[in-house]
Amino acid sequence: MSRKAREAEIYEAAARVFRRKGYHAARIQDVADELGLHKGSLYYYISTKEDLLRGLVEGPMQRMVAATREILATRHAPAQKLTRVIEMHLRHFQESKDFFGIFLREDLDFLDANAETDLRGLVRTYDALWDEVLQEGIAAGVFDAEMEVPIVRKAIIGMCNGTYTWFRADGPYPIQEIARQFAAFALDGLRPRDAARAAATTPSDLSSSSTA
Amino acid sequence: MSRKAREAEIYEAAARVFRRKGYHAARIQDVADELGLHKGSLYYYISTKEDLLRGLVEGPMQRMVAATREILATRHAPAQKLTRVIEMHLRHFQESKDFFGIFLREDLDFLDANAETDLRGLVRTYDALWDEVLQEGIAAGVFDAEMEVPIVRKAIIGMCNGTYTWFRADGPYPIQEIARQFAAFALDGLRPRDAARAAATTPSDLSSSSTA
Amino acid sequence: MSRKAREAEIYEAAARVFRRKGYHAARIQDVADELGLHKGSLYYYISTKEDLLRGLVEGPMQRMVAATREILATRHAPAQKLTRVIEMHLRHFQESKDFFGIFLREDLDFLDANAETDLRGLVRTYDALWDEVLQEGIAAGVFDAEMEVPIVRKAIIGMCNGTYTWFRADGPYPIQEIARQFAAFALDGLRPRDAARAAATTPSDLSSSSTA
Amino acid sequence: MSRKAREAEIYEAAARVFRRKGYHAARIQDVADELGLHKGSLYYYISTKEDLLRGLVEGPMQRMVAATREILATRHAPAQKLTRVIEMHLRHFQESKDFFGIFLREDLDFLDANAETDLRGLVRTYDALWDEVLQEGIAAGVFDAEMEVPIVRKAIIGMCNGTYTWFRADGPYPIQEIARQFAAFALDGLRPRDAARAAATTPSDLSSSSTA
DNA sequence: AATGAATGAGCATTCATTCAT
DNA sequence: TATGAATGAATGCTCATTCAT
Numbered sequence: 001m002s003r004k005a006r007e008a009e010i011y012e013a014a015a016r017v018f019r020r021k022g023y024h025a026a027r028i029q030d031v032a033d034e035l036g037l038h039k040g041s042l043y044y045y046i047s048t049k050e051d052l053l054r055g056l057v058e059g060p061m062q063r064m065v066a067a068t069r070e071i072l073a074t075r076h077a078p079a080q081k082l083t084r085v086i087e088m089h090l091r092h093f094q095e096s097k098d099f100f101g102i103f104l105r106e107d108l109d110f111l112d113a114n115a116e117t118d119l120r121g122l123v124r125t126y127d128a129l130w131d132e133v134l135q136e137g138i139a140a141g142v143f144d145a146e147m148e149v150p151i152v153r154k155a156i157i158g159m160c161n162g163t164y165t166w167f168r169a170d171g172p173y174p175i176q177e178i179a180r181q182f183a184a185f186a187l188d189g190l191r192p193r194d195a196a197r198a199a200a201t202t203p204s205d206l207s208s209s210s211t212a
Numbered sequence: 213m214s215r216k217a218r219e220a221e222i223y224e225a226a227a228r229v230f231r232r233k234g235y236h237a238a239r240i241q242d243v244a245d246e247l248g249l250h251k252g253s254l255y256y257y258i259s260t261k262e263d264l265l266r267g268l269v270e271g272p273m274q275r276m277v278a279a280t281r282e283i284l285a286t287r288h289a290p291a292q293k294l295t296r297v298i299e300m301h302l303r304h305f306q307e308s309k310d311f312f313g314i315f316l317r318e319d320l321d322f323l324d325a326n327a328e329t330d331l332r333g334l335v336r337t338y339d340a341l342w343d344e345v346l347q348e349g350i351a352a353g354v355f356d357a358e359m360e361v362p363i364v365r366k367a368i369i370g371m372c373n374g375t376y377t378w379f380r381a382d383g384p385y386p387i388q389e390i391a392r393q394f395a396a397f398a399l400d401g402l403r404p405r406d407a408a409r410a411a412a413t414t415p416s417d418l419s420s421s422s423t424a
Numbered sequence: 425m426s427r428k429a430r431e432a433e434i435y436e437a438a439a440r441v442f443r444r445k446g447y448h449a450a451r452i453q454d455v456a457d458e459l460g461l462h463k464g465s466l467y468y469y470i471s472t473k474e475d476l477l478r479g480l481v482e483g484p485m486q487r488m489v490a491a492t493r494e495i496l497a498t499r500h501a502p503a504q505k506l507t508r509v510i511e512m513h514l515r516h517f518q519e520s521k522d523f524f525g526i527f528l529r530e531d532l533d534f535l536d537a538n539a540e541t542d543l544r545g546l547v548r549t550y551d552a553l554w555d556e557v558l559q560e561g562i563a564a565g566v567f568d569a570e571m572e573v574p575i576v577r578k579a580i581i582g583m584c585n586g587t588y589t590w591f592r593a594d595g596p597y598p599i600q601e602i603a604r605q606f607a608a609f610a611l612d613g614l615r616p617r618d619a620a621r622a623a624a625t626t627p628s629d630l631s632s633s634s635t636a
Numbered sequence: 637m638s639r640k641a642r643e644a645e646i647y648e649a650a651a652r653v654f655r656r657k658g659y660h661a662a663r664i665q666d667v668a669d670e671l672g673l674h675k676g677s678l679y680y681y682i683s684t685k686e687d688l689l690r691g692l693v694e695g696p697m698q699r700m701v702a703a704t705r706e707i708l709a710t711r712h713a714p715a716q717k718l719t720r721v722i723e724m725h726l727r728h729f730q731e732s733k734d735f736f737g738i739f740l741r742e743d744l745d746f747l748d749a750n751a752e753t754d755l756r757g758l759v760r761t762y763d764a765l766w767d768e769v770l771q772e773g774i775a776a777g778v779f780d781a782e783m784e785v786p787i788v789r790k791a792i793i794g795m796c797n798g799t800y801t802w803f804r805a806d807g808p809y810p811i812q813e814i815a816r817q818f819a820a821f822a823l824d825g826l827r828p829r830d831a832a833r834a835a836a837t838t839p840s841d842l843s844s845s846s847t848a
Numbered sequence: 849a850a851t852g853a854a855t856g857a858g859c860a861t862t863c864a865t866t867c868a869t
Numbered sequence: 870t871a872t873g874a875a876t877g878a879a880t881g882c883t884c885a886t887t888c889a890t
Contacts (some may be wrong), residue, residue: 181363215870582796597787
């Protein structure tokens with residue numbers, strides 16, 4: 001097996017193991033076992049356990065940012081862009097499930113400390129791109145101008161990330177279906193309040209009573 | 213200081229430390245430091261690090277289940293029950309932020325393995341109670357009968373759990389306000405499709421086109 | 425046993441072990457064995473193997489420099505100063521035999537790299553002090569003005585350091601005797617060449633006063 | 637390249653590396669790097685790291701012993717023999733600087749343990765030859781009969797070995813000049829005390845009284 | 849002859865846990 | 870109750886050595 005291929009294998013195995021057990025709970029031995037290698041042999045390919053994690057982190061996050069940029073660059077309507085961004089998020093999540101599983105459960109900030117990684121920066125960039133999508137909708141008058149963009153963004157992303165816990169590729173719903181439901185769900189919530197909600201009094205009643 | 217009080221102190225300190233660093237990354241020494249105690253002294257109150265974690269886990273989850281049961285037992289309308297359950301979830305989340313922080317990032321299943329804990333069971337119970345709320349809404353004809361209850365439940369809870377990442381008690385929005393937004397958001401999405409959505413064609417258009 | 429005392433014990437044991445086997449060849453286990461401790465226990469007192477070495481290095485070298493400074497500050501004649509410096513060197517060598525044994529065989533420069541240690545600087549200072557002694561003799565016209573100070577200094581010190589290989593405290597000659605022989609040896613070689621050694625009254629005067 | 641030549645290259649590279657880093661601190665990888673070879677390839681020529689060291693040790697020491705034997709076999713006067721032996725020692729030292737650098741800093745006794753090497757024996761032989769030179773001088777009445785032969789021998793050799801630390805082939809003094817200075821230095825110290833020092837009574841008094 | 853992948857024993861270090869005081 | 874010294878198992882990592890190609 002070529003060095004390249006072996007290296008890829010190792011990173012994939014590590015991703016699985018780190019996701020299952022968590023980075024700190026996982027042992028290098030576990031990664032070696034996953035591959036049927038001796039743990040010492042891993043160090044022919046990697047330098048440290050931390051670098052192994054770092055190597056896992058870079059790709060997926062950057063690809064996601066890039067994909068979001070592409071969607072933003074299109075001429076689609078805001079609602080459609082949001083739908084696509086949600087879909088894109090879910091898709092990347094599924095495609096790099098191992099990585100995002102690690103990303104969500106670990107505090108990866110320590111990776112930025114010693115090296116050239118800038119995970120935190122990437123996350124900030126990603127958030128800013130989402131905010132652009134939402135702002136475009138507000139500017140176009142199709143999203144509620146009153147909404148708090150960061151909160152809404154976090155709410156939607158949080159909802160998407162939640163799929164990590166329950167979505168199974170072999171389950172009854174394809175990822176597109178989930179994306180469609182989420183998008184509809186979100187878009188409903190984002191409709192300008194003065195317009196569409198004129199008739200629908202119930203929701204406001206409910207929420208007001210919820211503090212009672 | 214009484215044994216009881218000291219014990220409580222230790223568990224609180226452990227909760228903070230485990231949340232900050234993660235259970236596996238945290239050391240008993242860190243917990244001792246948090247308290248200004250020597251690490252050996254902790255063992256006068258706890259038996260193992262794992263039990264320390266276990267002790268943290270039981271209370272919050274059980275209280276949450278109990279609170280949900282109470283809400284279910286009321287005679288409120290389904291939409292209102294949902295609102296209250298969301299609010300309750302968010303409130304417990306904030307009140308036991310340390311615990312839920314641990315709960316979300318760690319794989320706590322290993323706790324069930326060796327002892328009388330039944331975290332997994334508690335979680336199943338909690339999920340079932342949420343499902344009841346949603347079912348009541350469907351039965352009453354106010355929630356979309358077509359919805360997949362487990363998916364919707366997970367989506368809403370995922371959205372709530374997402375607050376962990378961004379909600380700050382000293383931020384611009386009180387927890388009630390977040391809860392109200394989330395509830396409105398969710399209720400909008402749950403309206404029976406044939407009724408309330410009759411006019412709203414846009415969402416469906418969007419989601420259908422999103423696959424193109 | 426007090427922490428202080430235990431710590432001292434550990435450093436002494438390490439000195440012995442490092443001298444016997446060399447720093448790199450010695451294992452932390454060896455140091456632990458020397459003390460009847462478990463190797464993990466050492467880390468209750470030390471931080472790393474390298475720091476253990478560093479701790480060994482500082483004291484003796486500094487004491488030697490200080491002692492040389494004291495001798496230089498006296499009003500003794502140059503020859504007598506040289507005699508005393510040789511004696512001092514030999515005495516410190518014997519008293520910190522373990523340390524100097526390590527010092528001579530290892531390349532300790534790596535210690536300066538990461539930390540506040542400045543072994544190389546200390547050595548330079550020590551050399552400079554010796555050179556002062558020799559220069560005073562030249563200035564006073566009692567040491568050969570033609571000599572190359574650094575070479576002579578290195579030759580004498582080399583000779584002294586050579587005692588490491590063969591001198592035994594329980595051997596037939598006390599350290600003072602060796603020192604006296606070395607001093608006489610050196611002083612003979614340092615007599616001004618032009619003064620044509622013929623009469624050579626000075627040496628006897630000098631060496632006799634050296635015991636005063 | 638012939639096997640022989642490659643082998644020689646490897647031993648030379650190892651000598652350089654071992655001298656620079658010390659045998660234990662040096663890695664087989666370092667030796668490979670020095671040659672631009674892969675470390676696995678070395679094992680086509682050597683059997684173990686220890687044997688590599690062993691191979692370095694044998695030649696120089698044996699040549700030195702042989703050279704000393706030749707000088708002893710001449711009819712030169714004792715003082716001249718001593719001068720030549722010093723010169724020879726310094727010259728071999730310089731010519732096999734790598735080896736002697738290793739020899740001086742490492743405890744090479746472990747090499748004798750497992751194999752046919754007899755380094756310790758060679759050293760003993762070499763010392764004995766030096767002692768013969770000194771004894772001849774005493775017998776001829778030109779060296780101080782009172783001297784302790786082993787001590788003097790060790791002192792002179794120690795002085796010579798000290799050159800390792802400071803002598804540079806490209807420095808201001810050729811090896812011969814150093815040798816000449818050392819020889820004069822030593823011969824001065826070896827003059828019979830009763831004869832040449834007739835006038836200088838004090839030194840002898842001192843050294844004699846020092847044993848009292 | 850040389851490569852480079854793999855091995856496996858060994859080492860420094862960490863850390864939960866125990867226990868005498 | 871609390872301390873702090875000690876334990877010992879575990880872990881990340883290194884490195885001499887082997888071997889198929």
